[in-house]
Amino acid sequence: MALAHARGVLFVWVPVFIGVGVGIWFALPQEPVLWHYACLVAAVLLGALCHRRGPELAQPFVIVIICVILGMLAAGARAHLVKAPVLGFRYYGAVEGRIVSIDRSQSDMLRLTLDRVVLERTPPSRTPERVRVSLHGLQGFVALEPGQTVIATAHLSAPEGPVEPGAFDFRRMAYFDRLGAVGYTRVPVLLLEPPAPGAQWINRFRAKLRAGVEAELPGDPGAFAAALVTGDRAGMSRQAQENLRSANLSHLLAISGLHMALLTGFIFATLRYGLALVPPLALRVQSKKVAAGLALLAGAAYLALSGGNVATERAFVMVAVMLGAALFDRRALSMRSVALAACVLLLAQPETLLEPGFQMSFAATVALIAGYSALRGQGRHLPFWVAPLATVVFTSLLAGLATAPVAAAHFNRVAGYGLAANVLAVPVMGFAVMPAAVLAGILAPLGLEGPALWIMGKGTAWILSVAEMVAGWDGAVRAVPSPSWQVLPIMAFGALWLVLWRGRTRFLGVVPMALAFAVWSQSERPPLLISADGGLVGLNAAGGRVLSAPKGAGFTARQWLENDGDLVEQEQAAMREGFDGEPRLRRFSFGGWRMAQIKGKGAETRVEEACLVADLVIVARKVTASIPQDCQVIDATKLRATGPLALWAQPDGGLRAVPTKTQSRLWTGFKRAEQFKIYMPPHTDQ
Template sequence: MIAVGIGLWFSLRFEPGPWHYGGLLLAFGITLGVYRFGPEVLHPLAIALSCVALGMLAAGARAHLIEAPILGFRYYGAVEGRVISIDRSQSDMIRLTLDHVVLARVSPARTPARVRVSLHGEQGAMTLEPGQIVMTTAHLSAPEGPVEPGGFDFQRMAFFDGLGAVGYTRVPVLLLAPPVPGAQWINRLRAYIRTGVEARVGGDPGGFAAALVTGDRAGISRAAQDNLRAANLSHLLAISGLHMALLTGFIFATLRYGLALIPVLALRVNAKKLAAALALMAGAAYLALSGGNVATERAFVMVAVMLGAILYDRRALSMRSVALAACVLLVAQPETLMEPGFQMSFAATVALIAGYGALRGRLLPAAVPGWLTPVFAVVFTSLLAGVATGPIAAAHFNRIAGYGLVANVLAVPVMGLAVMPAAVLAGVLAPLGLASPALWIMGKGTAWILWVAQSVAGWEGAVRAVPSPPATVLPILALGALWVILWRGKLRFAGVAPMALAFGLWAMIERPPVLISGDGKLIGVTTVAGRALSAPKGAGFAARQWLENDGDMADQPTAAARGGFDGPATMRGFTLAGWRIVQIKGKETQTQLSEACQLADLVVIGAKLGVDAPKGCTVIDETRLRRTGPLALWVQTDGSLKLMPTKTQSRLWSGSRPEKPIVLASPSLQAAANPLKP
């Protein structure tokens, strides 16, 4: 119910004001009063409504507390700031995140708190490390919104990450000042460990090993990351629940059974609780060392709840411990609800607890021989986690790993039995200069995982693409699955109905026939062969997102080669259910406008319209697209054309007013109104 409240808050078209939050506070107080003083029959309803109100209040409070300036224009000039993070972009370029930002001719009140800059061109002038004060000349702009209506909102994610601008530079980054002693010491320690591990292990295995310890993926090639994703092993790369559980579990088990071997201590201290306390401290250190990203914070909260349960003599792994961890995260960081990492980790955990709970006393240990139990556990765990997280991963990433179960069975045991224990030993032995054997084991383990990923990714049918589902699919699917898991008796199977409904809605999804990019320079049209694009280059992020959302694995040049458009590159045209649409771009845009208006019912210009459009000519130019965002075009049953805008919300992160759909009369009605048009 807290998640429902958060989801409702994010779906609002407007930014709630003081009166809205006052009403929510009043509702929260009333429902608590009903729970405290009302009849017991109303208690479940009162709790549910109070949790919905709490979710909305938490989301609003979080958004206003972290609100920071967002760059309101395109900027080109000097950029100065302190390096707080170094990673790689999707194009495999080194990328810097800076704070303490200074922009030329921009007042501090309008300067973003953080900016992210991708480094293009020659960048060998200095060795980058966190804490440095650097300077460069860069292109910056505000984070972009979705590339189509209902698409992934990078603008919202950047807002909650504190990013007020993103961009790139083609000139070398220069060092203004070295790190201040004591400043960014955690990030500097992470960089030191990363370079040390990469130097000892080497190659992609070294980059993988360093990422497991520090969370920094800069040392892993794009090809290796693509293989891990195709084999459904990318979860091994992100420091999340698996790594935190393996590390704290190894420390807990080692300390507990190690203390039991020492009679003097075993008879005088509670080894179980002492091991839990020390494992919790180790988990906190790992959280700090890994950079404290959201996934690791989520994993630490879950581990802290479980180890805390041991300290208080409660069951360490139960639905209540998972629910408590979820409540803590949702109230503290409501935006995590919208992230695939949150959804997948809790889905996997709930499925594992429910699955093993269902097997308790039925199958294990009687039906499985002792020597086969570890193999059964690995297969069953991978199967449960894969079934639970598969739909979520497919919805967010438009990919299904066909052989993910095989890859996980081959890789996860090595991670648990060799890589993570070796990482712990390396950390303990490093101050003594004895970490080399542990790092050697760690390198062999990561090399094996990467080999499994490369092999499985190369199998035919390893990756299958799926289209993006409607926004309602995952909430309906989650509620149905929770009903099946949490309810008791035969009534639990009623939850299968909403799950079936969710998959039915997904199967019937209809993608937009036409998509127009936010700058008007790229159009995508649905054809029999897939979506055809109007250009092989330009608006690359939009092109990639459109094709992925279609469930299409083609790249932009391949999609541009499909039939669907006619005419030269500067005047591309196509027909859609009787509508003739023409896109013009290039230096002669204004001179081509009259000709395009004679040929088309709708003209799209990849620039600003510098003159008045001819009478009766409907034009979409950069100015209109700046207001509406990218457009999706749908032909209605009456022949009219509906233009769906992307900017349908006026929120703290969007900085714009919501736009309504535009409906254009059918070409036949336009011809009747304008008989002079051919």
């Protein structure tokens, strides 16, 4: 029997089924209550009893059920542990708080994350634990650094949800980050109190370190070098980051598995072989274990220095498991080590399962271990000068193939020349930039870090030049539409079956992978989208999605176009043919319906006028006046209950409206909405 043959290698499937449980919990439409969790705990206890006393062949199936339930319990426990107030209204007034971090928004504005928040006329029970404020207008009166208590007059609101059904849910991510409000200020930020002694000392040290590196290495190369050391990208230009993204090199900027592996690997190798060169030490100490222990401490220090974001935490857990394996004389790189790291992360931070960083890092790691295991011993036939280049090419190819579908599904783009860019850039990162960073850290207390930083700066300048060159090639970036939600789980199951199972039946994993790509190719985008406030409408036409306005709701417009696999800007999309009329009263046709969109001051008073030329009117205001009997209206009140809407024409002439607010969960704070139908008004001939 296949299961009996696979005994001893089934542990690698444990995180897979824990992940299934986490995914099921996040997909639930309603928040589970206490008795649901009590039933799950009882099921685990019953499963443990069955595993102990039941037949041997049933034990794997019992473990599968237990793992799925553990995933659900971990997700539920985590959600309740991080629960914090979320701003329940639009706020304008004084915002006071302590700076926790400083970064940049997508619009390239400085952005502050504050804790110890105080809002005017808002009791502490309703005040968010953390808020994030983008700095617009004239700033620079205060040299901002973590630990300072600042005050500003700002606009705040709760984090927004998806811009369309099934899209990325920023509100959920903010909930698990305990981020209860986001907003902006157009007035200068003022300093109330300097950092208290010892407060935010790591973040303050990171800020000083970043400033020191950027002072030694000006421009984007220095900002890149500082980001590699501290995780702080605030000094990098938006264009440089966009070039890295277009060349599939943005993974070099985010402190993740590659950086942690290069750092700890360099320290491990240097210490192990360095101790071996000293005979008295080599004979008396176990150099491998000493090197592993010190490399682990260096990794922990790097984790703290880099700000401890989720990607770095994930990387540290994986490195810690591998170095721990070396300490206990186990194979450091194996599927079991990766599985153990995945179990730790999924049980401690279940929400990371939904993040592209988690999916891409584990996809790359599993693919590399499987690929190199299949080719074990083949490198002996290569000349010594060819082996390093072949290793870089093979590593980049494997990691690129494993992560490309995930990146395309989340970011709607494929880097056409990512392999070439990685072959040119990754060796420089591994052999020059990261070793120089380690040497600079060692020499800094002696004031001798200059030469190492110079090497680091030359390396980062090379990487940025490669990114700029590759991003400028024709076809460097190819847009792809967002897949339906089933695609990635089906694809992941097929890939995991192909890699983790044993025997010839493993090749059956190709079938679900092919099915996933087939489903993706047939994914249909919503023909009509309405934004959360009704101020923007997107009509899918033959030449691409047409937007009702060239400005306003920029984030929503950008997300719609990216999800369509369309790289044009909002202004270009608004110039496409599909809408007629003045900017505040736009007319268009869809599915045999005459439609109109009204917005701007006094929009609610123009409903009757719009109904003369339309069967359905979208109003970016609350409508309180009577509505003509032969006219349908979607106003701000309805959209507040449904969220952004997707409309689909039906064979019977009606419209199927798919809401975005389909879950009533801890992070949503509202009642879920159901799909509904809109039927043609009686006065038409349809």
